[in-house]
Amino acid sequence: MAEEQTENAADRFQELSSNFLKWFKFNPDTRLSTKITLADLRSGGAGRGVVTIAAISPGEELFAIPRNLVLQTTNSELYSKIPDFFADLGPWDSLILVLIYEYLRRDSSPWFPYLQLLPTTFDTLMFWTPAELLELQGSAVVDKVGKGSAEENWNHTILPIMMENEALFPLSTENATDRQRQLLRFAHMTGSMIMAYAFDLDADSYGSSDQNAADEGDSDLTEDEDNPTKGMVAFADMLNADAHRNNARLFHENDFLIMKATKVIRAEEEVFNDYGPLPRSDLLRMYGYVTDNYSTFDVVEISADLIENVAASSGMDRSYLIQKRRDLESLGLIDDAFVIVRPKSGSKLDDIIPEDLRMLITAFCQPGEKSHTSKLSQNVKESSLALSEACLLFTTITNRLGDYKSSLQEDSDILEKLKYKDKHPLPDGVSHKRYEMAVQVRKGEKEILQQVMQQLQDLVNAHTRQIARDPAKRKKNETKTTSLSKKRLMPEQFNSFSTSEAHDQ
Numbered sequence: 001m002a003e004e005q006t007e008n009a010a011d012r013f014q015e016l017s018s019n020f021l022k023w024f025k026f027n028p029d030t031r032l033s034t035k036i037t038l039a040d041l042r043s044g045g046a047g048r049g050v051v052t053i054a055a056i057s058p059g060e061e062l063f064a065i066p067r068n069l070v071l072q073t074t075n076s077e078l079y080s081k082i083p084d085f086f087a088d089l090g091p092w093d094s095l096i097l098v099l100i101y102e103y104l105r106r107d108s109s110p111w112f113p114y115l116q117l118l119p120t121t122f123d124t125l126m127f128w129t130p131a132e133l134l135e136l137q138g139s140a141v142v143d144k145v146g147k148g149s150a151e152e153n154w155n156h157t158i159l160p161i162m163m164e165n166e167a168l169f170p171l172s173t174e175n176a177t178d179r180q181r182q183l184l185r186f187a188h189m190t191g192s193m194i195m196a197y198a199f200d201l202d203a204d205s206y207g208s209s210d211q212n213a214a215d216e217g218d219s220d221l222t223e224d225e226d227n228p229t230k231g232m233v234a235f236a237d238m239l240n241a242d243a244h245r246n247n248a249r250l251f252h253e254n255d256f257l258i259m260k261a262t263k264v265i266r267a268e269e270e271v272f273n274d275y276g277p278l279p280r281s282d283l284l285r286m287y288g289y290v291t292d293n294y295s296t297f298d299v300v301e302i303s304a305d306l307i308e309n310v311a312a313s314s315g316m317d318r319s320y321l322i323q324k325r326r327d328l329e330s331l332g333l334i335d336d337a338f339v340i341v342r343p344k345s346g347s348k349l350d351d352i353i354p355e356d357l358r359m360l361i362t363a364f365c366q367p368g369e370k371s372h373t374s375k376l377s378q379n380v381k382e383s384s385l386a387l388s389e390a391c392l393l394f395t396t397i398t399n400r401l402g403d404y405k406s407s408l409q410e411d412s413d414i415l416e417k418l419k420y421k422d423k424h425p426l427p428d429g430v431s432h433k434r435y436e437m438a439v440q441v442r443k444g445e446k447e448i449l450q451q452v453m454q455q456l457q458d459l460v461n462a463h464t465r466q467i468a469r470d471p472a473k474r475k476k477n478e479t480k481t482t483s484l485s486k487k488r489l490m491p492e493q494f495n496s497f498s499t500s501e502a503h504d505q
Contacts (some may be wrong), residue, residue: 004329024065024235039270053268055264055265058264060261065235071102071111071233073094075097078098081168082168086289090227091251096190100169102115103190119193121432126150126188134427138404138445158187196236200229201257206398236250239272246262246264247262248272250481278294283437298448299445302357302400328359335357338359359377365388366386394456397449397456400449401446404442408443410442418435418436
């Protein structure tokens, strides 16, 4: 029975792929290279993918799709049916509305064979349970999920439109509460489709066929640098992504979107697109999976609030810290959080610490002219991390590691045991797949913090040895400790945190 179900699923998978290929080939003006095919890569955990049949040269066209076949707001007949409703919607909400409309039309939609290939369930963070999100405790990515704010927005924008136009959005129930619940579920589903598969469309390349919307005064749906028009590009989203093996790119031309090879692709190799330098936390949030290929782009965030609180708890004057922070914020020099990227091999500490983080720490730790706001950027670029700054940052990172529910070593042990499903019990209400992905993300962030801590430890040790060898510097350091005790974090405070405790984190 199980074998029969598996066989039926495989047949259905292939049937949908075949229907899509027929649809794509028989649409006017589409072009598809005979050197590529849509392949079943489920055995490798990749679903569908594009694989070459013959070798392909750099710059060679793989496929081309006319702009009028892109699933975007102005190409759907819904746009002409209720044009006034789109006036106040941005690109995201407009495309969500259109996708729900086309999805509910089933085989009446001109994009039906394409929509059938897209997933309806996702592992993106929007669909995680509270118990599963708890496994990402400490990661800043949790605050970026925005499920509540998304639903609040939809309740005021697209849901009223769909509720008012019941004939355009037919459901199996006429009950208003049930309809709203189902439409909200569809909004999450299509919003995740857009997040995972949509492309930003280059309006500068639009030809005359795409100019009608602008000519009709629809300023809300024209290209905006910060809020670009989005569209679902059939076949382009069949490509899997790989940060290191990407070999193709989508080019925007006047009337077509064209996928071209960017390097030699040998026969029977997979064709890969690329998401760009995304950390695994964003890969999980946006696409619902993680891969070691993107670990080099991992980041960790440290909030300005945490740095201020650590500095204040060390004895610095809170009002002084608040004023320094406000000065930097008013000039747009710092934000409310700082991003540290995974250090490359051989990176120096001054290259690892971002400039905006350095400016805040310097402003907190250095007195007088050195911390003057107008000179901070120059001083930071021209000088290395001072001892007091290293102490403050080390203590901040020690506290930051405390935000997570497990240590780096514990995460390493968990991942090792998860290779054997029966050796590590899962937390209640957490799936194996999502648990493993959460541990991978939080482990990556801790690795960055640990690397920075080690370099800070080495810097402070070097400073301490130098001071011990030089009586003059030792005396000067002792004088500064006395005169600036209210504003600076000194080595003796740093040493109050045991090295072994820091490494255990």
